[in-house]
Amino acid sequence: MKNITPIETLAWKNLKNHFQDIKNVHLTDLFNTDQDRFKHLSFSFKDKLLVDISKNRITYKTVRLLLNLAHDMHLHEAIQKMFSGISINITENRPVLHTALRNKLNNQIILNGFDIMPEINFVLDKIKIFSDQIISGKWKGYSGKRITNVVNIGIGGSDLGPKMVTDALQAYKNHLNMFFISNIDSTELFQLLQKIDFETTIFLISSKTFTTQETMINAKTIKTYFLKKADNIEHMDQHFFAVTTAVRKAENFGISKNNIFRLWDWVGGRYSIWSAMGLSIALSIGFTNFDQLLTGAYDMDVHFKQTDFNKNIPVLLALIGIWYNNFFNTETEAILPYDQYLHRFPEYIQQSNMESNGKNIDQNGNRVCWQTGPIIWGAVGTNGQHSFYQLMHQGTKLIPCDFIAPILSHNPIYNHHTVLLSNFFAQTHALAFGNFFHKKNSNLSCIHGIKDQYIEKFKFFEGNRPSNTLLFKKIDPYSLGLLITLYEHKIFTQGVIFNIFSFDQWGVELGKQISQSIYSDFIHDKCSLHYDVSTQGLINYYNKYTK
Known part of the structure; x- marks a missing residue:
């Protein structure tokens, strides 16, 4: 990919x-004049x-200026390189080809002289066969009983993604009980062991390298x-399975x-x-639904790869995020x-986002002097309204x-979803326009008949306050695939414009190394490293109660 310093571009x-011209312009004025x-x-997708x-x-x-920035940073070329399999993960000398996993056209993707699609399809077929066997009851545990529980043992991407998707698609869930264990804290493992019967449980050890400390300790204890x-x-x-690149380690x-x-x-x-x-x-919702998840992802891949940037949804959202983070200095985004x-x-x-773009070194190896990845946080529904929305509306x-919301609920009870969506639309409106839109409506500016000007300042x-709105018909596998992708x-677009390497994660390594030293x-019962007085003092306090 091109190695360009973004702040030196004409667009920036x-x-x-x-x-300077727009920083004080109010959204009310923008809407009143247009x-x-x-x-x-606003943009619709299929x-x-x-x-x-x-x-x-x-x-x-x-x-227009943000789109010029994307062109100045050669975003189109970077997109083509990612999809083609060129090694854009430079610090690890690897291509980035998760898009190949949902390549529904099944066209060739050549890597190191070989088409990788036959191998991808082989694994997909294996997932289909195995998930069908477990769900149908054909696969039995060691005592001849049907499998009723699935435990995924992983952490990070090997845990959070599958856990999020299975939760999001509970409306499509079958009879299997799904459990996810990631934390090294023995409390999580203890609680799991109270809920499962080994005769009817399978364990998926999900670790790319089969060396991840938390995953392997949990797996060994369960074994x-x-x-x-x-x-x-x-x-x-009959009960233990591995998802990994390290076949030999899994066999051992x-x-x-x-x-x-x-x-x-x-x-x-x-x-x-x-x-x-x-x-x-696939085990939770069946392979057919898993395939629909892949289809939704593929369709968004095609949109991202082929659509002009002025109508390209991921590109536009990425550029808007850069606009706030680097010019308004917002630093955070709420989901x-x-x-x-x-x-x-x-x-x-x-x-x-934060694992990808939480970097402070650019592709030249220099420390950046612009903002890279934002802090991402958020919460679900009206729970947040009774928590942190106060700061969003009236904070500094x-x-x-x-x-983000579906138009239709899978569980339509009375008027609940209508009330939920009323809140959804109301919040984006209130954040954008505040009292200005309703300044002629005394009922909204004068609550409980209190007209004291002093009190009114607090109201x-x-x-x-800006927002994007993403509205889809229903949470189904296809729509979720679209949304995730x-x-x-x-995130990829922002990484290109930040001129950083989004696909490594060296920032997680130092803490791991030090923790291994402390554990050793x-x-x-010795001290192999000289720690700072604070860390050593904390270790000594711990040893006081454990030795």
Whole structure:
């Protein structure tokens, strides 16, 4: 990919000048002077998704200048390189090909002289066959009983993605009980062991390298408990499976070669739900629905790859995010889904975004002097309204928001969903326009008949708080695939414009290394490293109660 410093581009300089002209313009004025604003700044996708960006502090000139920035940073070329399999993960010398996992046209994708699609399709077929066997009851546990429980053992991308998707698609869930264990904290494992019967449970050890500390410790402990109950190591063949690139390590753990679902090093953990790392998803909702998830993702891939940037939804959302983060200095973005099934979605996007673009070194190896990835946070539905929305409406922080909701509920009880969506639309309106839109309506500016000007100051909403609205018909596998992939490509676009490497994650390594050293010290009762006085003091305090 091109190695260009974004702040040195003409587009960036023009945006900086433009910001001075627009920074104090109110959204009310933008809407009052343009009755077609929604028409020009909202985009539909195959009648499945509507994205409204009109409630942003942007003009058509802002959009044009932001699009110029994408062109100056050679975004189109970067997109083509990612899809083609060129090694754009430079620090690890790897291509980035999670898009190949949902390549529904099945056209050739050549990597190192070989078409990788036959191998991808082989794994997909294996997922289909195995998930069908488990769901139908054909696959039995060691005592001859049907499998009723599935435990996914992983962490990070090997846990959060599958867990989020299975929660989001509970309306499509079958009879299997799904459990996810990730934390090294023994409390989580203890609680799991109270809920499962080893005779009717299968375990998916999901680890790309099969060395992840938390995953392997949990897996070894579960294996020990299992063998105490089953009393025969051969019974592992009916209950233990691996999703990994490290086939030999999985076999050494005791997993049958036939029970290993292969990954590839060109799939990053936070982009791995489309691979065999989505095995728990296929088991939870069936392979047909899993395939629909892939189809939704593929259709968004095509949109991202082929659509002009002025109508390209991931590109436009990415550019707007850069506009706020680097010119308004907002630093954070809130993800606000209005559907309980999507309660893990903010956390999932938090990992995808912050692990990808939480970097301070550019492609030249120099420290950046512009803002890169934002802080991502959020919560579901009206819960947030009774929590942090106060700050969003009247605080000193400007917080761009993404509001996400389905038009239809899977569980329509009385008028609940109508009330929920009323809140959904009301919040984007109130954030954008505050009291200004209703300044002639005394009922909204004078609550309980109190007219004291002093009190009214506390009830004033200045508005001008930006948001995007993403509205789709229903949470189904296809729509969820669209939504997840939209954010994947938004994150990629921002990484290109930030001129950073989005697909490594070296920032997680130092803490791991130090923790291993401290653990070794605990085991051998010695001090191999000289820690700072604070860390050493804390360790000494711990040792006081454990030695």
